Amino acid sequence: MKAGYYVGNFEYEVRDIPDRDPKSDEVKIRVAWCGLCGTDIHKFQGKNGASVVIPPIILGHECSGIVTAVGPKCKYFKVGDRVACDPSWGCGKCIWCQRGLPNFCLERHGVAKGFSEYVYPPEKNVYHIADSLDLESAAFTEPLSCAIHGLDLLNIKSGKTIAMYGMGAIGSLMLQLIRFTGAAKIIVIERDKAKRELALDLGATVAVTDQEIEEIAKEENIDYVVECIGLKATMEQAIQIAGKNAKVLLFGLGDPEEPISFNQFEAYTKELSIFTSYLNPLCSDRAVRLLESGLIDTKKIVSARLTLEEMGKELKTLEYAKKGKVLVSVSGEH
Structure with a gap:
């Protein structure tokens, strides 16, 4: 073979x-x-x-x-x-x-x-x-099951504001899962215009660039941030824009040779919770059921x-x- x-x-x-x-x-x-x-x-x-x-x-x-x-x-x-x-x-x-x-x-x-x-x-x-x-x-099934596990870690409450970085394959799946959490507002951060349009099509409230999200974060509290790219710059910014008492999920696979840095004191004063997600423990059956339901495009x-x-x-x-x-x-x- x-x-x-x-x-x-x-x-x-x-x-x-x-x-x-x-x-x-x-x-x-x-x-x-x-x-x-x-x-x-x-x-x-x-x-x-x-x-x-x-x-x-x-x-x-x-x-x-x-x-x-x-x-x-x-x-x-x-x-x-x-x-x-x-x-x-x-x-x-x-x-x-x-x-x-x-x-x-x-x-x-x-x-x-x-x-x-x-x-x-x-x-x-x-x-x-x-x-x-x-x-x-x-x-x-496998990438969706990984996304399910990542969101499980955040234990998202309804009525909150969620920001998500990246509309690649995994981000496009993650966005569709976020849609089912009862979020009041879903902000997607993506540089590519065509991908921002896809984000709106798949359920985002707004889709903005990485420059625009910094202005938004000054005006409103972002309760959850999900980073699906894995770049040093976007992971650092994800922590920076997170609001008070926020949860941040660094889902994207980062480069081990480029560790990120962030302001620990600022994270402390905002009482941030920072999560990472590893693989898909016992989530495959749920992924199959979701795919069968037709809810995931x-x-x-x-x-x-x-x-x-x-x-x-x-x-x-x-x-x-x-x-x-x-x-x-x-x-x-x-």
């Missing part, structure tokens, strides 16, 4: 690797679609994603597909099932798994390398999807549908990733 590898030194290759039968409780899935994540881009650029990266490594983890075989101990799936994957495996036994935080599992690793024709996750990482949900949209987020071979150029240029979600069409089934 074909698989797309990051091989190190800013290089990507599509390789032929052996296919195999599923073992134990594994579910063999013919991948239909896989999203390009910001962590994939970080890996390609020689940085770590959610874990330490040692190339060569198959990229991708946001995948959906069709079950083609099951292992002898698999109970809940059969050939022909339409499914989505949670790529992050937890042992279920260590202290962090026992606390309901498998994202911190002492043995955590990825089990669905989606830039390949087949993946073999254990059935506890596989989710049935309704026939009404197309496989392309189902590939948003994924079609307006997709900027390109590429082949495994075309991903090499995209990883170097980010031509489409800068505009929205890039999807890899592996089998292209719907």
